[in-house]
Amino acid sequence: MKIRIEDGVARITMSGRFDFELQHAFTEACAPLLLARDLRAIEVELGGVDHLDSSALGMLVRLKVRAIGANKSVTLLNPSCIASHVLEIANFNHLFTIRSQPQEPSFALPR
Amino acid sequence: MTPTTSGVEYRIPEGEVLVSKTDLAGIITYCNSAFIDACGYSRDELMCASHNLLRHPDMPKLAYTDLWHTIRSNKPWRGLIKNRRKDGGYYWCESDITPFIENGVTTGYVAFRYNATAEQIAKTEAGYRRIKQGSPSLYLHEGKIVELENRLARWLNASSIKFRIAAFLSALFGTLIAIGVFNLREASNAHRFSVDSLEATRMESYALDTARIAELDTQLASASSAAEREQAESTFRNQLTLLKSLMLQTGLPGEMVDQVISARPGETAVRAARLEAIVSTIQDAQQNRLRDLNYALEKSHSSERMRAIVMLVVAGMVGLFLSMRFVVSLTQPMRRTTKSLKKLVRLQQHFLNIILKLEVYRDRLDEEQRVGSFIMTRMTAMDSGLDAQIQRYTRPAGHLSGDVLIAAATPSDIVHILLADAVGHGLTAAINVLPLCQTFYDLTHKGFGIARIATELNRMINLYMPTDRFVPATLVAIDRRNRVIEVWNGGIPPLQLFALDGHLVKQWESCHLPLGILSEANFSVTTETHRYLEDVQLCLYSDGLIEANSPAGEPFDAARILALFGNTPHADRFDALLGELDRHLGGGAAHDDISFAIVNISSRIELPAPRTPRLDPLAIGDWKISSRLSACELKQLEPVALLSRFTARLPATHEHNATLFVMLTELVEHALDCGLLGLAAHAAMDSEQHRRHLELRDERLNALSGGAIEISMEGVSIGGEAAVRIRIEISGGEQPDWSGIALTRSLASRIEISERALCVCYLLDQSLL
Numbered sequence: 001m002k003i004r005i006e007d008g009v010a011r012i013t014m015s016g017r018f019d020f021e022l023q024h025a026f027t028e029a030c031a032p033l034l035l036a037r038d039l040r041a042i043e044v045e046l047g048g049v050d051h052l053d054s055s056a057l058g059m060l061v062r063l064k065v066r067a068i069g070a071n072k073s074v075t076l077l078n079p080s081c082i083a084s085h086v087l088e089i090a091n092f093n094h095l096f097t098i099r100s101q102p103q104e105p106s107f108a109l110p111r
Numbered sequence: 112m113t114p115t116t117s118g119v120e121y122r123i124p125e126g127e128v129l130v131s132k133t134d135l136a137g138i139i140t141y142c143n144s145a146f147i148d149a150c151g152y153s154r155d156e157l158m159c160a161s162h163n164l165l166r167h168p169d170m171p172k173l174a175y176t177d178l179w180h181t182i183r184s185n186k187p188w189r190g191l192i193k194n195r196r197k198d199g200g201y202y203w204c205e206s207d208i209t210p211f212i213e214n215g216v217t218t219g220y221v222a223f224r225y226n227a228t229a230e231q232i233a234k235t236e237a238g239y240r241r242i243k244q245g246s247p248s249l250y251l252h253e254g255k256i257v258e259l260e261n262r263l264a265r266w267l268n269a270s271s272i273k274f275r276i277a278a279f280l281s282a283l284f285g286t287l288i289a290i291g292v293f294n295l296r297e298a299s300n301a302h303r304f305s306v307d308s309l310e311a312t313r314m315e316s317y318a319l320d321t322a323r324i325a326e327l328d329t330q331l332a333s334a335s336s337a338a339e340r341e342q343a344e345s346t347f348r349n350q351l352t353l354l355k356s357l358m359l360q361t362g363l364p365g366e367m368v369d370q371v372i373s374a375r376p377g378e379t380a381v382r383a384a385r386l387e388a389i390v391s392t393i394q395d396a397q398q399n400r401l402r403d404l405n406y407a408l409e410k411s412h413s414s415e416r417m418r419a420i421v422m423l424v425v426a427g428m429v430g431l432f433l434s435m436r437f438v439v440s441l442t443q444p445m446r447r448t449t450k451s452l453k454k455l456v457r458l459q460q461h462f463l464n465i466i467l468k469l470e471v472y473r474d475r476l477d478e479e480q481r482v483g484s485f486i487m488t489r490m491t492a493m494d495s496g497l498d499a500q501i502q503r504y505t506r507p508a509g510h511l512s513g514d515v516l517i518a519a520a521t522p523s524d525i526v527h528i529l530l531a532d533a534v535g536h537g538l539t540a541a542i543n544v545l546p547l548c549q550t551f552y553d554l555t556h557k558g559f560g561i562a563r564i565a566t567e568l569n570r571m572i573n574l575y576m577p578t579d580r581f582v583p584a585t586l587v588a589i590d591r592r593n594r595v596i597e598v599w600n601g602g603i604p605p606l607q608l609f610a611l612d613g614h615l616v617k618q619w620e621s622c623h624l625p626l627g628i629l630s631e632a633n634f635s636v637t638t639e640t641h642r643y644l645e646d647v648q649l650c651l652y653s654d655g656l657i658e659a660n661s662p663a664g665e666p667f668d669a670a671r672i673l674a675l676f677g678n679t680p681h682a683d684r685f686d687a688l689l690g691e692l693d694r695h696l697g698g699g700a701a702h703d704d705i706s707f708a709i710v711n712i713s714s715r716i717e718l719p720a721p722r723t724p725r726l727d728p729l730a731i732g733d734w735k736i737s738s739r740l741s742a743c744e745l746k747q748l749e750p751v752a753l754l755s756r757f758t759a760r761l762p763a764t765h766e767h768n769a770t771l772f773v774m775l776t777e778l779v780e781h782a783l784d785c786g787l788l789g790l791a792a793h794a795a796m797d798s799e800q801h802r803r804h805l806e807l808r809d810e811r812l813n814a815l816s817g818g819a820i821e822i823s824m825e826g827v828s829i830g831g832e833a834a835v836r837i838r839i840e841i842s843g844g845e846q847p848d849w850s851g852i853a854l855t856r857s858l859a860s861r862i863e864i865s866e867r868a869l870c871v872c873y874l875l876d877q878s879l880l
Contacts, residue, residue: 058579
């Protein structure tokens with residue numbers, strides 16, 4: 001789990017197994033993000049996730065509910081094939097914005 | 112008696128710690144479960160038993176002697192022990208045994224045992240065997256096998272305690288005899304010395320006497336006549352010659368006599384003076400000799416005393432040396448009780464306390480799970496009679512399953528199935544789903560439809576559970592009378608309907624969010640129906656099934672289920688699926704709860720069997736219930752469920768509630784559909800027609816603005832028999848032809864159709880029909 005904050009957007013990159021084991025770490029990692037005033041959006045990158053269980057869905061829902069309270073948006077990014085299958089069964093597209101975007105280029109784009 | 116043993120070895124699992132505590136006498140007062148597993152006895156057998164119970168005959172006695180000697184002197188013992196199991200097998204363990212000290216007082220001993228490596232075991236086993244065979248070069252010190260280098264130490268170590276006592280006594284007596292012999296020799300020397308001294312003294316006295324006589328002669332020579340003088344002179348000279356020889360014999364200077372002789376006979380005074388000098392010389396010599404003798408005797412006596420003391424001390428030391436074994440250990444390198452060892456003792460006690468605390472927690476958890484799984488089993492028991500149609504399987508990942516797969520039938524025999532898969536697993540997941548069961552049963556038994564049940568379950572979870580504890584679930588209603596399957600699926604893998612030949616007829620994808628996420632206002636209860644015309648099988652499963660990983664990490668996969676249904680005769684599919692899952696898991700544990708069910712749905716319409724009355728027909732009582740439902744209520748309420756709640760409570764109709772419910776459902780549906788909504792009766796429609804029919808029905812119901820249905824039920828007596836009369840009146844719509852009420856016709860004793868109303872009489876005693 002890696003977190004990068006850039007231009008008011010926090011990106012949490014999950015990889016490997018996203019399951020019950022990460023419950024504590026994930027909640028701990030999200031707490032400061034929810035408190036940060038200048039943060040507009042939280043993105044959860046799911047590209048490298050090879051397993052996603054119902055606990056992970058629970059963590060995402062909780063993040064979402066708390067983010068709404070803190071006036072921030074939550075977006076799921078590039079869910080891997082396995083992750084998107086789980087999200088689809090749970091119909092999480094009704095709950096979250098799920099966006100697939102190409103990997104960011106490594107050089108800075110002119111603004 | 113030697114306990115029976117077998118060569119079967121038990122290996123302590125890696126990372127396991129066997130813990131036991133004994134009192135000062137070695138009686139077990141505590142042991143943990145790993146210890147119980149290892150030794151094969153039950154907890155009851157071990158508690159209050161002596162630790163000796165586990166002694167293996169291969170262990171040398173010396174090891175236990177060393178162990179008890181070490182721990183009784185408040186030092187930790189660490190070594191390898193081979194223990195005997197109840198079944199005669201054995202296990203090797205590396206044991207850390209320390210005294211247990213409470214408030215400064217040793218109250219018992221604590222042992223921690225770990226898995227020993229094969230290398231350690233081989234080395235120790237060889238050592239113990241040699242000790243048992245009586246090898247004198249090995250002994251144990253605080254659990255360590257010590258090989259003796261020193262030959263004397265080896266010899267001493269081999270000697271028995273009797274030998275040591277004999278050696279001690281013989282050393283003591285030997286020394287006493289030696290002292291006696293030595294002192295005897297010394298005494299005879301002293302005796303000889305004193306005899307010699309006395310002899311010398313006698314000679315000296317003789318010389319002294321001679322000198323005195325000579326002195327006397329000198330005076331005589333001066334006093335008498337010449338002849339006498341001549342004689343005296345010659346006597347005097349003889350005396351002097353004798354004196355000289357005596358003096359020479361006793362080691363006195365003889366020249367002094369010569370000086371007397373050399374003096375002229377007339378010089379009496381000179382002679383007298385010289386003789387006087389000789390006398391005093393002899394007297395001095397005599398005194399000196401006596402003093403020497405005295406000194407020699409004194410010296411001899413004191414040296415004897417000193418010698419005796421020294422030799423006795425030496426003998427004592429030698430005896431001790433021979434008899435005490437700790438002297439042997441002094442010659443060997445050894446560990447001493449230092450601060451670090453005391454720290455070890457403290458650490459062990461700390462560990463034990465933690466372990467004891469953890470066990471309390473574990474016991475509490477076990478108890479909670481036991482109660483949890485008891486409640487779970489009771490709550491998830493299906494209605495009797497459904498087992499024949501529904502084959503279900505639940506495999507929890509832990510003690511408790513977060514999956515619930517239950518079924519119940521409504522009074523009109525519509526079978527409801529709930530499959531819920533709570534987030535996570537274990538106790539928290541079970542707590543999440545348990546309240547759902549009761550609500551599901553309750554509403555089903557009251558006759559509410561699955562849309563209403565889904566709404567209620569969603570409301571409950573949304574209200575009572577934490578946000579992240581939502582419940583993916585699916586609800587199925589199988590209406591065999593109308594051959595319709597209705598499904599609401601929120602977050603469960605697609606439900607699949609198979610024909611008996613194995614081809615997939617229909618699939619219900621998940622099209623809603625799981626229960627508990629949305630508030631009641633946003634919750635969607637849209638269900639999807641399917642009408643079947645032949646026998647079918649419905650398969651539903653939680654995601655735990657398709658995500659179950661084999662030991663190689665390969666998931667079970669939905670495609671495998673499709674293939675299995677295609678290849679297997681319908682009656683064997685459940686067992687085949689179960690077998691396939693077991694093979695797939697390969698004995699491993701699943702990481703999530705797994706549930707699946709196969710529902711056999713027959714296309715034959717079975718009517719609920721009329722029940723035998725147990726009631727006195729006259730006890731029908733005097734009651735009437737009537738309700739009028741206009742368009743608004745008809746859209747929102749389920750009138751039949753409401754009415755049947757009343758008849759279910761009434762003692763007279765309680766037994767007949769299912770039948771009444773069926774009739775009421777048929778009548779109200781017919782009145783609404785064919786009367787107010789103007790729809791054709793839906794007798795033989797295929798799935799597509801049925802779907803269109805339902806759409807049309809929803810459309811017209813939503814658009815309904817006028818009209819009402821008035822339903823009344825009352826207890827009556829027809830020809831002396833107790834009966835229930837149901838009257839349905841439709842206002843503001845067409846009067847239906849009441850042709851599609853086949854069930855009611857088969858159940859009612861009399862049906863009267865008037866211009867606006869329908870009257871049905873139902874005899875409570877069906878045998879009178």
